[in-house]
Amino acid sequence: MKISVRNLEPTKAKLTITVDKEExxxxxxEARKEIAKQITVPGFRKGHVPGKIVDQRVGFGAVAGEAINNAVPKFYEEALGEKNIKPMDRPEIEVVDVPESADDDTKLKFTATVERRPDFELPALDDVTIAVEKTEVSDEDVDRRLNVLQQRFATLVGVDRPAAKGDFVNIDLDAVIDGESVDSQEGVSYELGSGTMLDGIDEALEGLSAGEETSFESTLEAGEHEGEKALVKVKVNSVKAEELPELDDEFAQEASEFDTLDELKEDIRKAAAADAKGRQATAARDAFVAYLEENIEVPVPKGIKANMVEQQLKNSGQDPETISAEEKKDVEEQVEKDLRNQIVLDQLAETMNVQVSQNEVFQFIASIAQQYGMDPNMFIQAIIKNGQIGSAVEEVARSKGMVAGMRKVSFTVDGEPLDLSDFLGSEEAEEALDEDESVAAAAAAAAVADDLAATDESAEDAEDAE
Known part of the structure; x- marks a missing residue:
């Protein structure tokens, strides 16, 4: 196989691959054998038709087409490995030359144009010290958390005064269009100032007391007349204010397992300190990535960036045709930052020789499934079906590469060493893992998918038997 590479851009390459006849x-x-299983030729058993007869029966072009479908992806993967090209997207394949008969000496030749990871070297990690800003827990942090807990135990008490922001009102609503009532609701509870109902309702309700009513114009947000302007009549049935419990030992006993308010505050301070420690680790991670990117130029693939921007706008419900230039620029900058981080972390994982284990992939998939409230096995099936297992493996590798890289450097806060062992773990712990677990994550996930598929088939067979 002969391979030539032309770099169209720093992140885009065109491979021309020529395959020798014997290859x-x-x-x-193999194509002839597969086709022989599908055709019937008098005098021959199905699946045992000689290759020459298959060529005559279906035409060499059909045989070559089947062979190309199987051969091109494999030769493409070999070419990527030989030329050390890391693709970031699917290639555009074009078959240039193909033999027209079994005796034709024309070699299979095709091109593959693909957006790739740019070539660059990461800065050194040994003997590097990175300073991180200190995160502290203040009395205000503790008070803020205590107030949140206090609000959970608040009660609503009726008040004989006009409604104000933060009050809870019980109201009746009637939407009128062209003098006709189109929607009405009674006994609706609403927190004034929350902005969770119709536009204009906060301004209309503020200052009203129980028994009073008013009207305002608004656009209906649901129902048969969604999007239409309406005159909304509103009547206040009651006004209630949130009454907070006293912050004392009695509150501590009701809201927690502690006997005194001081003990509760101390526990809250410990929780705030743990969160601050997590923020400190996040700050260290961001500083580490910034260090990696500081002295290198990392171009991003234009095509991938454009596709990601379009997808992000679509996911957020924004129209690429009507979005303002400033809003689009913000999205583009964020996508470019995310892409650059991804490229750097992929290179880091490779540099650190990261190996992804079966268990790590399962844990990653299970964590995502939990976030979406899905069964992990069903989620595995879904990502396999959608061809997303590679993305899962890459995410695990990036995370491991980040941890491995951060272990190589030293972090300081105010000139003092920063201990991140709670977040980074230890190399010894990873080395103690059974080597048998360090298998290809994609193969592991595929095996699980096969088991699940077999289970489904068995269930279907059992149902058929019934």
Whole structure:
């Protein structure tokens, strides 16, 4: 196989791959065997038709087409490995030359144009010290958390005064269009100032007391007349204010397992300190990535960036045609930052020789499934079906590469060493893992998918038997 590479851009390459006849021949033979299983030729058993007869029966072009479908992806993967090209997207394949008969000496030739990871070297990690800003827990942090807990135990008490922001009102609503009532609701509870109902309702309700009513114009947000302007009549049935419990020992006993308010505050301070420690680790991570990117130029693939921007706008419900230039620029900058981080972390994982284990992939998939409230096994099936297992493996590798890289450097806060062992773990712990677990994550996930598929087939067979 002969491979030539032309770099169209720093992140885009065009490979021209020429396959020798003897390399392509096994694929032709395999194609003939597969086709022989599907055709009937008098005098021959199905699946035992000689290759020459298959060529005559279906035409060499059909045989070559089947062979190309199987051969091109494999030769493409080999070419990527040989030329050390890391693709970031699917290639655009074009078959240039193909033999027209079994005796034709024309070599299979095709091109593959693909957006790739740019070539660059990461800065050194040994003997590097990175300073991180200190995160502290203040009395205000503790008070803020205590107030949140206090609000959970608040009660609503009726008040004989006009409604104000933060009050809870019980109201009746009637939407009128052209003098006709189109929607009405009674006994609706609403927190004034929350902005969770119709536009204009906060301004209309503020200052009203129980028994009073008013009207305002608004656009209906649901129902048969969604999007239409309406005159909304509103009547206040009651006004209630939130009454907070006293912050004392009695409150501590009701809201927690502690006997005194001081003990509760101390526990809250410990929780705030743990969160601050987590923020400190996040700050260290961000500083580490910033260090990696500081002295290198990392271009991003234009095509991938454009597709990601379009997808992000679509996911957020924004129209690429009507979005303002400033809003689009913000999205583009964020996408470019995310892409650059991804490229750097992929290179880091490779540099650190990261190996992804079966268990790590399962844990990653299970954590995502939990976030979406899905069964992990069903989620595995879904990502396999959608061809997303590679993305899961990459995410695990990036995370491991980040941890491995951060272990190589030293972090300081105010000139003092920062201990991140709670977040980074230890190399010894990873080395103690059974080597058998360090298998290809994609293969592991595929095996699980096969087991699940077999289970489904068994269930279907059992149902058929019934």
């Amino acid at each position: 392509f021949e096994p694929y032709l033979e």
